Amino acid sequence: xxxxxxxxxxxxxxxxxxxxxxxxxxxxxxxxxxxxxxxxxxxxxxxxxxxxxxxxxxxxxxxxxxxxxxxxxxxxxxxxxxxxxxxxxxxxxxxxxxxxxxxxxxxxxxxxxxxxxxxxxxxxxxxxxxxxxxxxxxxxxxxxxxxxxxxxxxxxxxxxxxxxxxxxxxxxxxxxxxxxxxxxxxxxxxxxxxxxxxxxxxxxxxxxxxxxxxxxxxxxxxxxxxxxxxxxxxxxxxxxxxxxxxxxxxxxxxxxxxxxxxxxxxxxxxxxx
Numbered sequence: 001x002x003x004x005x006x007x008x009x010x011x012x013x014x015x016x017x018x019x020x021x022x023x024x025x026x027x028x029x030x031x032x033x034x035x036x037x038x039x040x041x042x043x044x045x046x047x048x049x050x051x052x053x054x055x056x057x058x059x060x061x062x063x064x065x066x067x068x069x070x071x072x073x074x075x076x077x078x079x080x081x082x083x084x085x086x087x088x089x090x091x092x093x094x095x096x097x098x099x100x101x102x103x104x105x106x107x108x109x110x111x112x113x114x115x116x117x118x119x120x121x122x123x124x125x126x127x128x129x130x131x132x133x134x135x136x137x138x139x140x141x142x143x144x145x146x147x148x149x150x151x152x153x154x155x156x157x158x159x160x161x162x163x164x165x166x167x168x169x170x171x172x173x174x175x176x177x178x179x180x181x182x183x184x185x186x187x188x189x190x191x192x193x194x195x196x197x198x199x200x201x202x203x204x205x206x207x208x209x210x211x212x213x214x215x216x217x218x219x220x221x222x223x224x225x226x227x228x229x230x231x232x233x234x235x236x237x238x239x240x241x242x243x244x245x246x247x248x249x250x251x252x253x254x255x256x257x258x259x260x261x262x263x264x265x266x267x268x269x270x271x272x273x
Contacts, residue, residue: 029247032240032243032244032247033240033244034047034048035048035236035237035240036055036237036240036241036243036244037051037052037053037056038050038051038052038237039051039052039054040052055234055235055238055240055241056241058238058241059230059238059241059242059245064221064226065226065230065242067221068221068222068226069223069245071220071221071222072206072222072223072224075137075140075141075144075205075212075222076144076202076203076205076206077202079141079145079148079201079202079205080148080198080201080202080205082141082145083145083148083149083152083198083201084152084194084198086145086152087148087152087153088152088156088194090157091152091153091154091155091156091157091159091160092156092157092160092182092186094106094153094157095157095158095159095160095161096160096161096165106153106154106157109149109150109153109154110150113147113150117210117211118210118214120146121143121210121214121215122214124143124146124211124215125214125215128142128143128215133215134215135215135216135217135218135219135220136215136216137220139215139216140211140212140215140216140220140222143208143211143212143214143215144204144205144208144211144212146211147204147205147208147211148200148201148205151197151200151201151204152197152198152201155193155194155196155197155200156193156194156197158193159189159191159192159193159194159197160186160190160193162189162190163186163190167185167189168181168185168186171184171185195256199253199254199256202253203250203253203254206223206224206246206249206250207224207246207250208222208224209222209224209225209227209228212224213225213228223245223246224246227239227242227243227246230242
């Protein structure tokens with residue numbers, strides 16, 4: 001108690017706020033981990049009364065679940081690569097070229113996240129049905145890409161805009177071609193923002209459930225889709241195990257993204273310039 005008495009009031013308030021945040025943020029994750037490895041855990045016990053890996057064996061040995069995991073990572077990888085190919089030229093254009101209605105077109109990439117997704121997916125499903133894309137791998141990839149356009153355009157666009165044109169002009173004066181300037185100067189300097197955008201794109205595709213369910217069922221069942229049935233049909237321990245498996249890539253990739261760029265650089269990607 002003497003330690004807290006020696007601290008100023010502002011420091012005590014900051015400590016309390018930080019403690020509340022840590023409990024709020026890490027409490028559910030800790031509860032999820034305990035539940036995933038519990039054998040028996042009933043109220044009013046604060047901790048599991050027994051520990052078990054039974055539901056880990058169930059989840060990892062079920063072929064439908066392992067296929068869903070493989071399909072999810074495959075789709076997320078393909079969506080990330082295609083988004084890079086499609087969106088990076090657009091991001092560079094927004095960063096370097098001033099053209100009529102530039103802000104309008106840049107703002108339009110936010111529209112996919114401005115409305116309830118299910119209503120948007122239903123409208124897309126009607127179009128996909130006419131084009132024969134329902135219950136197809138291509139249809140799932142396309143609907144995932146629609147959700148990643150914002151990440152792969154806004155963040156790289158800010159990264160390209162932060163590369164000073166004087167550096168590119170110096171390379172041109174030294175005899176480099178426009179492609180060489182982009183490949184050896186612009187792209188490496190914008191790489192942190194592109195990596196962050198790729199991570200968010202991968203995670204967004206990995207967690208996408210509604211669009212996949214609407215377009216891909218019954219033949220294509222990804223991890224988020226199959227998780228609904230696990231939560232409904234099996235004990236909460238099975239759902240906790242699957243949640244840990246689904247959450248682990250998110251935490252790892254976010255730590256990787258944090259290594260390359262800070263919050264200030266990420267926020268710059270969402271500024272209209």
